[in-house]
Amino acid sequence: MAKDLSRQKKFETRIDFTPMVDMNMLLITFFMLCTTMIKSQTLQISLPSNEKIEEEQQNKVKQSEAVTIIIDGELKQANVDGNAEAQVADAAAGMLFYYDGMPPTAQDLLKITKGELENPMKQVAFGSQEGALPAIREILRERNKDVVAKIAELKKDWKEMKFSSNEDKNDSIYQAKAKEIRNDSTLKRPVVIIKATPNASYAHVVNVLDEMQINNISRYQIDRINMVDSAMMMPLKEKALSAK
Amino acid sequence: MGKVKIKKKDTRIDMTAMSDVTVLLLTFFMLTSTFLQKEPITVITPPSVSEEKVPDQNLLSVLISPTGKVYLEVLGSKDSTFKSETVRADLLRNMAAKYNEKHPNAKVSLTNKEVAEFAKLNAFGVPFRYMKDWLSIEDITLRDKVLQGEEPLTTKDGQKVKLAGIPISMNEDANNPNEFQMWVQCAYNSMNDELKQSMVKGKGIAIKADQTTPYSVVNVVMDNLQTIKMNKFSLMTALKAEEE
Numbered sequence: 001m002a003k004d005l006s007r008q009k010k011f012e013t014r015i016d017f018t019p020m021v022d023m024n025m026l027l028i029t030f031f032m033l034c035t036t037m038i039k040s041q042t043l044q045i046s047l048p049s050n051e052k053i054e055e056e057q058q059n060k061v062k063q064s065e066a067v068t069i070i071i072d073g074e075l076k077q078a079n080v081d082g083n084a085e086a087q088v089a090d091a092a093a094g095m096l097f098y099y100d101g102m103p104p105t106a107q108d109l110l111k112i113t114k115g116e117l118e119n120p121m122k123q124v125a126f127g128s129q130e131g132a133l134p135a136i137r138e139i140l141r142e143r144n145k146d147v148v149a150k151i152a153e154l155k156k157d158w159k160e161m162k163f164s165s166n167e168d169k170n171d172s173i174y175q176a177k178a179k180e181i182r183n184d185s186t187l188k189r190p191v192v193i194i195k196a197t198p199n200a201s202y203a204h205v206v207n208v209l210d211e212m213q214i215n216n217i218s219r220y221q222i223d224r225i226n227m228v229d230s231a232m233m234m235p236l237k238e239k240a241l242s243a244k
Numbered sequence: 245m246g247k248v249k250i251k252k253k254d255t256r257i258d259m260t261a262m263s264d265v266t267v268l269l270l271t272f273f274m275l276t277s278t279f280l281q282k283e284p285i286t287v288i289t290p291p292s293v294s295e296e297k298v299p300d301q302n303l304l305s306v307l308i309s310p311t312g313k314v315y316l317e318v319l320g321s322k323d324s325t326f327k328s329e330t331v332r333a334d335l336l337r338n339m340a341a342k343y344n345e346k347h348p349n350a351k352v353s354l355t356n357k358e359v360a361e362f363a364k365l366n367a368f369g370v371p372f373r374y375m376k377d378w379l380s381i382e383d384i385t386l387r388d389k390v391l392q393g394e395e396p397l398t399t400k401d402g403q404k405v406k407l408a409g410i411p412i413s414m415n416e417d418a419n420n421p422n423e424f425q426m427w428v429q430c431a432y433n434s435m436n437d438e439l440k441q442s443m444v445k446g447k448g449i450a451i452k453a454d455q456t457t458p459y460s461v462v463n464v465v466m467d468n469l470q471t472i473k474m475n476k477f478s479l480m481t482a483l484k485a486e487e488e
Contacts, residue, residue, distance in 0.1 A: 017259030024266035028273060035277035040289060040298045042478035044446055047470050075458060078310070088310040088456040198460030202453045203290035205462070206481055210292040222466075 043209055047222060067143055068193045069136070069208055070097040070121075070229055072237070073200040089201030094126040095240065096136055096208075097233055103193075109228045121232045123240060126204070136208070140215045143190040147216050150181045182218040192220040195229060281317070281366045284391045285309040290455045291484035298480060299447055302439040304431045305480070307367060308453035312461040313393070313409030315369030316427055326436035329363040336362045336375075338430040343372045346426075352376055367391075369409040372423055374399065378407075414464055416471050424465075425472045432474070446476030453479075 076090040099120040104112065111117040124135040141148055154177055157163065163173035181187070192212060196205050205222075212220045278300065287307060301322045307315040320331035336359055344351045350373055354362075358379040362368065369391065370378045377399045381387040389395040396404040412424040421429060432443055442448030449469065453462050469477060 014258075016256075017263040021259050021262050021266055024263065024270055028266060028270050031270070031273035031277055034279055035273065039300070040452075040480045041292060041294045041483055042296050042298050042447075042450060043292050043294045043481055044296065044476070044478045046446060046476040047466065048475060071459070073458075078456070086311045087458070088454075089458040090456070196459040196463075198458060198463070200459040201455065202457040202459060202462050203455035205459055206290040206292055206479060209479070210294070210481075210484075213293055224463075 043206065043213075045209065045222070065189065065191045066100065066102055066193060067140070067190050068099050068103060068195065068229075070225065070233060071095075071194070071196040071200040071204050071208055072097065072233065073197070073204060075199050089199060089203075094201065094204040094207075095237065096124045096126050096204075097121050097236060098124060098136070098139065099232075103226070104228055104232070106228060109231055112232065119232055119235065121236060123236050126207075134211070137211055137215060140190070140192070140211055140217065144215050144217055146187040147181055147184070147189055150184075150187070151178055151216050154178060154181065178216070182216050189219060190217060192217055194220060194222050195225040196222075197225055197230070282388075283307060283317075284315050284367050284369065284388065285313065285454075287452055287454045289452060289480050289482045292479075292481035293484055294481060296478075298450060298478075299442065302436070302442045302448055303450060304428065304439070304443065304448055305450040305452050306465055307369075308451065308457055308461060308465060309409070310454045310456045310458075310461075312457075312464075313369065314412050314424060314465065315367045315391075315409055316431075317367045318431060320436060321438050324438070326438065331431075331434055331436045331439065332365070333359050333363040334434045334436070335427075335430050338434060339372065339427060342426055342430060343423075347373075354379070370397075370407050371411050374405065374407065376400075412464060412468060415468060418471050418473070421472060422468070425468055428469065428474060429472055443474065444476075446478060449474060449477035450480050451477060 072095040074090045074093040075087045076093075078086055078088045099122065101120065104120065108117060112119050124139065126134075126136075154174065158170065158174040161167070161170050163177075164170045182189075194205070194208055209220075211217075285307060287309070301319055303317075303319040305317045305319075307317060309315075318328065318332050318335060320326045320328035336354065340352055340354055344353075352373060352375060354376060358376060361379050362375075374397055377397055378387065378390060381390060381397075386395060390397045390407060393406050393408050396406050398404055410424045410427065411422065413422055415422045415425065428449070432440055434440075439448055451462065451465060453465075466477075469475065
């Protein structure tokens with residue numbers, strides 16, 4: 001009896017942490033699956049208001065500066081939210097057309113259809129061939145080469161931290177200078193008019209808007225497609241389809 | 245020769261260190277996480293090189309499904325008196341007043357309970373005359389399904405209707421706004437001045453459309469916004485690495 005009392009049981013002081021780890025792992029998995037780490041990006045655009053503007057008040061685009069890009073696409077049937085008949089744009093089938101200069105008038109179109117005038121519209125491939133830049137980027141870069149060259153120079157200085165040794169300050173000076181160059185009216189800068197047909201997919205429209213950013217084009221607008229544009233597009237489309 | 249004494253090894257691993265690590269990770273995830281918001285439709289935004297982040301407060305986003313259903317999401321500010329719930333309740337009251345003014349024969353009167361229910365919702369998009377019927381659905385999963393258009397809504401007079409987002413159509417008459425435009429105007433004129441300011445700057449309105457949405461659908465939304473003079477807005481995109 002006395003012997004039993006004197007022999008105190010030695011408790012194990014170490015606690016087994018395995019269940020704790022199990023539980024934590026579960027919680028981590030839960031948080032990892034339910035969270036969004038990447039926030040969406042935004043593209044800022046501003047459109048003109050819908051009010052009718054007097055002809056004289058419109059700033060006329062110079063003939064040599066205008067480039068019109070037309071985005072076309074195809075619709076396909078897809079199963080969207082249980083609706084099997086839904087018509088959505090086919091993200092794989094995009095077509096891109098462009099022409100330089102002002103949009104042709106109805107008289108010009110008549111001449112084009114008769115063959116008296118050459119069709120100014122050309123088709124470019126969407127996306128890029130392997131290893132090459134997207135075709136539209138090459139075209140836009142060529143039109144905006146003064147600005148692109150200046151920005152490239154500026155970027156070199158920025159990378160070498162020439163503006164300031166402070167990284168944030170360096171960035172903000174770079175941004176301000178880049179903006180200045182993009183809006184420098186002494187340089188030859190294009191005005192890009194983007195038009196999309198109803199069948200074009202939203203992805204392609206954003207893709208073209210993106211090219212504006214990549215090529216540092218400060219003047220661009222989204223416009224509505226008109227009869228002349230679609231009439232000029234028809235023969236090119238037929239050609240592209242028959243080539244398939 | 246003495247016996248070789250084999251030392252008995254302890255097979256238990258000390259889990260304390262492991263537990264420390266998991267707790268740390270858990271803390272990190274808990275602090276950085278923003279939960280995925282429940283949306284009536286899953287939208288895959290197109291990629292762009294833009295690096296501007298979507299604001300996480302004072303934002304009105306327009307969700308567009310590939311088939312053209314339009315939903316709205318409202319976020320209030322994080323740390324002022326105008327929390328999301330307050331802003332949404334205010335928005336709904338404004339909208340009800342505006343709607344009843346326009347439709348004196350088909351007034352919608354909402355109870356405080358219904359307004360409170362609405363304030364909790366992240367996304368909404370039902371024709372306003374069905375708002376009361378929709379909010380009075382008790383079963384949350386059924387309510388979501390009705391919002392998505394998977395299940396019909398039973399109105400109080402026993403009719404069954406399938407819903408397809410906020411009614412929207414081409415409208416260029418700013419004095420006679422359609423329902424979508426009324427919602428946007430109400431959000432603009434709500435008592436939250438911060439939301440108004442960011443909408444003026446173009447950061448407060450974001451269009452979130454799926455890649456495969458035909459441009460015709462996006463165009464209707466953009467045109468509607470232009471008509472009510474909200475011609476600055478942003479397009480939500482996903483991150484894409486810039487290839488040089």
